[in-house]
Each structure stands twice: as structure tokens, then as C-alpha cells.
Amino acid sequence: MTHPQIVTEQSPAEKSRLWLRYLQQQGYRITGSRRAVVDALAQAERSLTAADLYEIGRAKHKGLGLVSVYRTLEKLEELGLVQRVHGPGGCHAYISAQDGHNHMLVCENCGRVEMFEGDDLKDFTRNLEKQSGFRIHEHWLQFFGVCTECQA
Amino acid sequence: MTHPQIVTEQSPAEKSRLWLRYLQQQGYRITGSRRAVVDALAQAERSLTAADLYEIGRAKHKGLGLVSVYRTLEKLEELGLVQRVHGPGGCHAYISAQDGHNHMLVCENCGRVEMFEGDDLKDFTRNLEKQSGFRIHEHWLQFFGVCTECQA
């Protein structure tokens, strides 16, 4: 097991621009609704539910419907730009995904998410496959706790 | 990281008996509905949803209601006897929990769950705390794949 390395991201504005361009490249149209949802997700420091995004997105695009939030999330998830956050407190929130293989550290209080990499589970996985007979495709490594702000 | 060790369990009958006794010790009454749900969970080789338990439990206790399934699951989860299985395919299934700190290997096809221990993430956790400032309470380590039966 190597040391964890916290992953840092590009700026929200840039992220938002890239995502919209990518959506367009994939044949999707850029609309006010999509822009609003993408911006909200790109700026978020914590994980957001569809309802959160609806509320935040409405500030930018008055007519935004909850249905479009779901539809945009669906597309962003398909394209690997966004991922669902699963935790003891629920599984209804989304956060922007990071490239490559990395994992999450989630604040149980405010939903803030840090991504990290540096887990090295190859040997462990191979042993587990041998012992269990399973063919392993994927793993999740997640930590839950309280972030610095919420500790105060 | 030490080697994974697959955890084996006591017999379904014994498990069921222990759980019911424990429920009673906690002040809960033993009823036909609870017995049916507990038996189904104790015998399960794979994770089961409330609807699964309703169907299976009805064979043992004709009048079983779905509501009682949910209420029993709630209590068993409180007491740490049962735990929810979270995965890419959903988070609606339950499996009997194992004592101590251990993790899951889940078949994406049939829902079969193997529990294992032997992860040693203490150092990794300490480093992650230092780097992030989070106070970490808990972690999940889960593997997903296809079990031997489903490979055939």
C-alpha cells in the first residue's frame, strides 16, 4: 500500500467549459438547463442531490425543471464526468468524477468530498480472486469522517 | 496490506436462533413475522431486498406483510446483525453482518456476498487524515465481480 495522494482539480470555470464541450462533441445540445446543472456541479465542493441541483440551478436558469436535472445527471454519469456518492447516510448525491482510478473521502456532516489515489490493491485483489474464485472487476475504497470545517 | 481471509459463518439454524434470542434480550417480541424474516436472512447465500424477503418469508408465515419486513430489517440493522449492500447495481439489498471489521466481495450477477478481513488500512488512514485534515471514522472496502457459479 503506497501513500494516499489527494487529487486536485482544474478550476470550476474550466471544468464547466470542458464538460459542455464534451457533451456537444457527443452529439448533445447545449441548453440553458444543461448549462445550469453543469455549472452547479463544476463549482460544488460537496456532493449534491438532484433536489440540490434543482434549487441551485434555478438561480441561473429560472425555468429549470427537476426532470432536466435527472436527465443531465444521467448523461454526465454515462460520460464519466460525474459519479454517485454512496455512503452510510444515503446514495442520492453526485460529485464530479476525477480521471483515472481514485477513491473518495466523504464528510458525513456536510457532504464535502476529497478524491485520492495511491491505493495499491493489485496483490490483495489477486489473492482474493484466488481464494474466492470470483473474477473481480472493480473495487470501491471509501473513507468517511468529518472535514476540518465541520470539526470546528 | 496483509492477505485477505474469507470469513466463514455459523449454520443458518444457529444464526437464526441467536438472532431471535438477541432480539428478545433487547426487549423485542418474537413473532411469526420476525421469525420468517430472520430465518430467510440467516439462510441466504446472497443479498436480499425487502421484496425478496417478503416473498421468501411468506412461504413460512402466510400473513407476512411487507411493512413488517421493513420494520424487522430496521431492528436487525440497528443491532448490527444485518447490513445493507451498496453497489453499482443498487443499494436495496441486505446481508447478514459478520462480527468484527470485515468487508464484502459481491457478485454483480446473482448478489452472492463473501465477507473477508485482512485489510490493514491503519497507516493509509493515518496518512489520509494527516493530508486531508479529516477525522476519519469508518471505511468501506468492497470488491465487485462474478462468482464461480455465475462464470459458468
Place this chain on the structure above:
DNA sequence: CATTATAATGAAAATGATTTTCAATATCAT
């Protein structure tokens, strides 16, 4: 720039999982 095919929209209704309410019933201490 105007036209147009059609992708995307929001509202309302539908769905699926879970929870609440409530009057009837079963459990267990006495």
C-alpha cells in the same frame, strides 16, 4: 439570415421503494 428536422424541455402523471397511520391482534409478564 431563414428554414427546418429533431433534440430537449417542463408539467403532470406514473412508478417503485419506503414510511406513516391506525384499528385489530398477538405476545409475554403477571
Place this chain on the structure above:
DNA sequence: ATGATATTGAAAATCATTTTCATTATAATG
């Protein structure tokens, strides 16, 4: 056996999500 009350199932309510559908907005084309 009795009685206090925990537990029940059915129906209704709730919450997250999806589907339907007629209308509107986007972007490719002339």
C-alpha cells in the same frame, strides 16, 4: 387466564425517480 402494550397488516402517504407528451429551443442546412 388476564391485561398492558408491542406488533401487526392494509391502506394511504411520502420521497426519489422515470415516463409520457405536447411545446419549444438548438444547431445543421440551404
